[in-house]
Amino acid sequence: MRIAVLAVQGAFAEHEKILDMLGIEHFEIRRKSDLEQYFDGLILPGGESTTMGKLLHDFDIFDTLKEKIENGLPVFGTCAGMILLAKNLTNDDTRHFATMDINVRRNAYGRQLGSFETVSSFGDISDVPMVFIRAPYIESVGENVKVLSTVDGNIVAAQQGNQLVTSFHPELSDYTEIHRYFIEKIIKQNV
């Protein structure tokens, strides 16, 4: 089991820490040559989606990653990572990988509530600590998308086949269960 963590910008080190806690081998994707390595899954971290999108093109890694995701590579996007995967952004004309059938609102909580923490459930898992930082949420999903978590009526976690997204940052709570879900349920497909 080997996981690639996109490390062009944002909170990638925190994801690596969680993977270390789970004893999962990982490496960083920073340039095109990194894509020659074998990996079973990909993590797209939080950060700034516009910057990440631009760097993916500048470093010529966008097309290869998009193709791998379209061909079924398991991918877990948190926050900005969710924005990278969304087919549609409801308040922004930009599109990135656009592989997941979700309509996402960027900075959905506005400035007043830029960052907050709460506890909610995720699928069968209860009491999940959720840290939101200038977070997006999902306004609506396509019919192949499974909603895994809502907070105040807004969708904050979802899955479509090989793609998992969260508005919140499990990696900032030192919380391993969402990454474990990604590894067990999506990569190993132990349903």
Ligand code: GLN
């Ligand atoms: N607001 C950021 C964006 O739109 C996402 C914030 C985050 O990843 N913590 O890209």
